[in-house]
Amino acid sequence: MRFLLFLLLLVAPAVHAQDKPAYRLFTAAGKPADYDKMLAQLAQADVVLFGEQHNDPIAHWLELQVARDLAQRKQGQLVLGFEMFERDVQPLVEQYNTGELTDQAFEADSRPWPNYATDYKPLLQLARQQKLRVVGTNVPRRYASQVAKGSLSTLNALPDTEKAWLAPLPITVDFELPGYKNMQAMFGSDAGHAAGVQNIIQAQALKDATMAHFIGQSRQPGQTLLHFNGSYHSDNHDGIVWYLHQAAPQLKILTISTVSQEQLQKLDKDNLKKADYVVVVPTDMTKTY
Numbered sequence: 001m002r003f004l005l006f007l008l009l010l011v012a013p014a015v016h017a018q019d020k021p022a023y024r025l026f027t028a029a030g031k032p033a034d035y036d037k038m039l040a041q042l043a044q045a046d047v048v049l050f051g052e053q054h055n056d057p058i059a060h061w062l063e064l065q066v067a068r069d070l071a072q073r074k075q076g077q078l079v080l081g082f083e084m085f086e087r088d089v090q091p092l093v094e095q096y097n098t099g100e101l102t103d104q105a106f107e108a109d110s111r112p113w114p115n116y117a118t119d120y121k122p123l124l125q126l127a128r129q130q131k132l133r134v135v136g137t138n139v140p141r142r143y144a145s146q147v148a149k150g151s152l153s154t155l156n157a158l159p160d161t162e163k164a165w166l167a168p169l170p171i172t173v174d175f176e177l178p179g180y181k182n183m184q185a186m187f188g189s190d191a192g193h194a195a196g197v198q199n200i201i202q203a204q205a206l207k208d209a210t211m212a213h214f215i216g217q218s219r220q221p222g223q224t225l226l227h228f229n230g231s232y233h234s235d236n237h238d239g240i241v242w243y244l245h246q247a248a249p250q251l252k253i254l255t256i257s258t259v260s261q262e263q264l265q266k267l268d269k270d271n272l273k274k275a276d277y278v279v280v281v282p283t284d285m286t287k288t289y
Contacts (some may be wrong), residue, residue: 007192019146020284021264022058022281022282023058023062023264023279023280023281023282024264024279024280025038025277025278025279025280025289026277026280027276027277027278028054028070028269028273028274028275028276028277028278028280029273030266030267030272033277038277039066039069039070039073039225040073041254041276042070042112042224042226042254043065043070043073043074043224044252045224045252045253045254046219046223046225046251046252047215047219047224047225047227047231047244047251047252047253047254048066048070048222048225048226048253048254048255048256049227049229049234049253049254049255049256050066050226050227050228050229050256051229051230051231051232051233051234051235051239051255051256051257051258051275052228052229052231052258053228053230053231053258053259053260053281054113054115054119054230054244055115055287055288056258056260056281056285056287056288057118057119057286057287057288058121058258058279058280058281058283058285059092059258059279060118060120060122060288062279063123063124063228064122064126064175065126065266066226066256066271067080067123067132067226067246067279068126068130069228070224071126071130071132074223074224075115076131077222077223077224078130078132078224078226079132079133079134079135079218079219079223079224079225079226080123080127080132080133080134080135080225080226080227080228081134081136081137081211081214081215081225081226081227081228081235082120082123082134082135082136082137082138082217082227082228082275083137083138083207083211083227083228083230083231084112084113084116084120084136084138084228085110085112085136085138086136086139086141086165087137087138087139087140087164087165087166087183087214088140088165089109089110089111089136090135090136091108092106092109092111092257093134093135093136094134096110096124096128097124097127097128097133097134099128099220103148105119113289114289115288118288119249119288120142120228123228133218135214135215135218135225136214137205137210137211137214137215137218137227138210139165139166139167139206139207139211140165142284143155143158143162143165143166143206144203144207145203146207147199147201147202147206148199148202148203149199149201151195151198151199151202152169152170152171152173152202152205152206152226154171155169166206166210166213167206167209167210167212167213168213171202171206171209172199172246173202174242175198175201176187176236177239177242178236178237178239179204179232179235179236179238180201180204180205180238182196183197183200183201183204186200204239206243207233208233208239208240208242208243209243210229211227211233211240211243212231212240212241212242212243212244212246212247213238213243213247214233215227216244216247216248216251222224227240228249231257231258231259231274231275233273234255234257235255235257235274235275236273236274237253237255237275241253241255254276254277255275255276255277256275256276256277256278256279257271257274257275257277257278257279258278258279258281259274259276259278259279259280259281260273260280260281260282260283260285261280261282261283262280262282262283264280264282
């Protein structure tokens with residue numbers, strides 16, 4: 001009897017620990033998903049958009065796992081893309097990736113995000129080790145700011161050398177896309193600032209269109225391009241996805257979204273169909289910043 005009690009005491013902490021998972025993975029329909037099955041599907045896609053919450057440590061850890069595992073499956077046919085690096089620093093990204101630039105030189109000039117060292121540097125180091133191509137896809141921030149203040153039309157006056165860092169002009173904006181309509185609702189529909197809200201949405205569209213353009217430009221047939229971006233840019237299969245499909249309707253695109261929930265047993269109604277796979281993280285998860 002004492003021996004049995006001893007065994008129960010040993011097992012009890014392990015059982016209790018399973019009640020506190022760091023994340024759970026679901027399909028778009030809200031069914032529990034298997035990581036290995038997801039990985040097999042991702043390996044068959046042309047483009048995978050991994051939507052993160054920028055300060056979520058679980059999302060960053062999973063990004064590294066997915067990149068490492070896909071690199072093994074794809075055998076040299078994986079490309080990594082980053083919202084976090086803008087097109088005008090792409091030469092530096094390439095020089096760092098080939099070992100021509102030191103960490104210090106790269107970080108001094110590439111305008112890395114504040115959480116670069118903990119959240120994105122491990123991915124670039126993996127790319128170096130595995131000899132994976134890396135592409136920065138985002139529009140330089142100054143042009144998004146310019147559009148937010150004065151609309152997409154202000155970009156027409158840019159010299160051709162700078163237009164090369166953007167999606168080809170003119171850029172079509174579908175204001176009826178769910179993400180853009182939600183932005184309209186967040187900012188309000190007061191007629192007095194309607195033009196300002198439209199400019200902000202156009203700035204978002206400029207980012208989405210530019211990331212889509214350089215994603216499409218950066219992969220070859222047979223390759224999978226794994227792209228890291230804020231969830232809002234690919235949630236509900238719009239944003240980047242919409243622009244990718246405008247240029248290449250045949251592309252096979254899969255999306256992942258990271259969300260926070262109070263409970264992890266099932267997918268909240270608001271998170272259903274947000275992406276092909278949804279990573280659910282506890283709302284009290286620690287943040288990287």
